[in-house]
Amino acid sequence: MVEVRWLDNGILRLGFVPALGGRLLSLIFDGKEVLWRNASLLDDSLQPIGHTPKPVSGTMGDWVNYGGDKTWPAPQDEWCGPPDPILDSGPYTVSGELVLTSAPDPRTGLRLSRQFTLLPDASSFHLRLTAVNISPRPVRWALWNVTQLPPGVVHVGLDGEVVELIGSVEHRDGVIPVQSTVGKLGFPGSTGWVTHFGHEVSLTQRFAVDLGAEYPDSGSPLEVWLESPQPEPISWLGGLNPPDHIVECEVLGPITTLAPGERTMLDIDYELANRHSA
Template structure:
């Protein structure tokens, strides 16, 4: 195991298991799902298990959990589709790794796969953890190391423990004029969803094995369960061609079944899991060429419905307050002072990884906000105070 720790977040990597990020701990609270049948609490193999490359049908997959990167599209019908997991190189093979500290004080780890003869790719995963933040940044690179042109998209998959039906779930920012979804990899069914406001789709926890894709995703998603919310923000390419019927973001849900699913290669889920997935566009790569995808992942306590995600934190839906104003909850990723951006009116103090409850006048809703960091005095964008939603 390799660990990066800034005193707020502690990230644990297992390079031997496909370069996985297997632990993200926020002040003592684990936020990723990992498979306790394969790994113990210290992230060591349990008795009788070995971490080694493996292949075969999906029923043979050693799903360790955590966060990993694969090529897309997934499929088993030809060489232009990635026939995994399992996969002996990109998913379960050992990754080389190195760490460094950059001039800002951030800790950086780079994990690099072997050259994969099936896809023609080598995948590099770089994680950066900066001081004072409950967030980290990810840079993914896929390089064509083969002798022939290939066409792939980068696909990052993060597994978190799901809650029981009726609480929490996933929120995805979408084009408010076109909030489409597509059904993908239906096991027992496709997850149901609701419009949670202008430009936000909510996918509640539910008993289903299946996936939704979001072709008009605006670039952010959030998952709330187990007392915390994890968000991811990725830049989307409006002109890009994305795999899986144009999906820029995908959400997979599963729950324990007492029987395998023959049409999914005998997959038989044993846990409640949510996968939040971000994708890059499909890119034609000549030998030696590379494609890159970057995104930021952040975590804060609380499970309130998410309405917007910014660099400094995420906002929950506002609710009426007895004073005639509204209550707004801001879940911060940096320490500082929350200010109105235009006149610097102070709204409250923030602590990285923690929520700040505000009671504000309705006249302030929709105005831009920043967090002025305590250490650097930098103004970090915090979006806008959310508007009230129709009753």
């Protein structure tokens, strides 16, 4: 069995599996699961099904996608993950009320931490991400938080450009409808919020945008990725074989040069509401 940690304030219930890359793997609001989780790999108690978790490296076709909410370094083409045996699939330690911290990663020079704060009697929580340069050399990375969700309409706070980064995704005026595709949009014109409207629950993420900073992927503080099952693994994505219809809301921090011992942080506020009150 793997260790599972829970935070519960009577309105929200958050479930974490430190051994699986420090992921938030359950977010229950008003009795409803909000996140997408791979039901073929984990049961409702967040225990593995039919396999023993272990760190994984290789191509996208080798990635074990458990789902949930996780943190990676960007730009992706410089990180070459996922999969990744330390930051994505390695075990994280737990401290405080709930701070999840990775092992030091010699490839990126980073140690990542994810600090969750759940307030009493609130349908919201706060996530603070930190990346520390633990290497003896300067490194240059951005924090990149990925929240995997079931199919739903996505609304983006927008005041400017939208760029197609991968594939083709239908969108108009900051609205991305439900669709079967594989692709990603970048939002250089993000105003610092994104809302996913699921079947019964909406999830809004709010974050600061530094207009003078450099962001990955054509200057995108926010990206939205869609995937759906395909007839065969996608060769141009390293053999990725989408297990389901998935929406990813991805919040990014500025690309930052870190001297040894320096850190960069990214704060995200999550707000949940029932659809009839959204």
